[in-house]
Amino acid sequence: MNENIGPENGPAAAPEGFRTGFVAIVGRPNVGKSTLLNRLIGQKISIVSRKAQTTRHRVTGILTNDDAQFVFVDTPGFQTKHRNALNRSMNRTVSQVLADVDLVLFVIEAGRFGEDDRKVVEVLPQEGKVVLVINKVDRLADKSQLLPFIARVKDVYPFTEIVPLSAERGTNVEQLLKAVTPLLPEGAPMYGEDEITDRSERFLAAEFLREKLFRLLGDELPYGIAVEIEKFETEGNLRRIHAAVVVDRASHKAIVIGRGGEQLKRIASEARVELEQLFDGKVFLEVWVKVKSGWADDERALKSLGYE
């Protein structure tokens, strides 16, 4: 990835001193990585959910301002509970991303630094720039808890910077950008100013649908659920999308469909509304549920669903 950055990549396009680089956001599940990315980009691209482990794919967000272009790589949360092929694949992705980027944002939750955070520290690069982002400071009942907390975590790794913020409220997010801009290498932008993702519309459709499944099924969400886009056609400003929700067992299929098909109808309809906003055009979305036994344990099935 990195060979694309640098003055040799079209210095004419870059103002003097402009910086461009890849930024990875890591942290244990649920610390707010997707929320932070969305806040930084200013539009929903990475999916956000109250449930852990919603980000299985690498989602790239791009932020361009007067001084720099940040190409964000959101990485999957660490999985320690279930050890199967899917989780091994997720952890591998994290190490690969970290070895390849210019800057790592390591996100933790204010007031909480546990074993699962420590596991993430273990895969931080030996050399390189890592900024500690202490998220959810709005949750601290007493702000005076922040300094002792920073004192407790600041030595677990030689962090380049430490920035406390609230991704959800937007508090101190600008300061984070200011602090990390000088850490990126100088170079011309890789993407156009208004591009916010390099993922395909097909990929985004799958992600948006998956988010709705996570949100609307709540605690009933079956383990090992995935979305396959079987058909994606564009006719003028209309997109025709056929998607399959892949589940592990027939009993899970019933959960996703819901009584009288209500649940699935609602999931599809909410996903459609958001996709129409994202694509700025009409969307025809058809969703069905397919049972594929044991897919989460089968590396080949994973590949066919787009997990590397």
Ligand SMILES: Nc1nc2c(ncn2[C@@H]2O[C@H](COP(=O)(O)OP(=O)(O)OP(=O)(O)O)[C@@H](O)[C@H]2O)c(=O)[nH]1
């Ligand atoms: N109070 C508070 N909640 C936050 C903040 N940032 C994120 N959250 C909430 O924390 C939960 C998890 O946020 P996500 O952004 O999905 O977390 P993630 O780290 O991407 O999670 P995974 O995809 O599972 O790795 C959601 O319910 C967010 O609304 C914050 O600054 N303050």
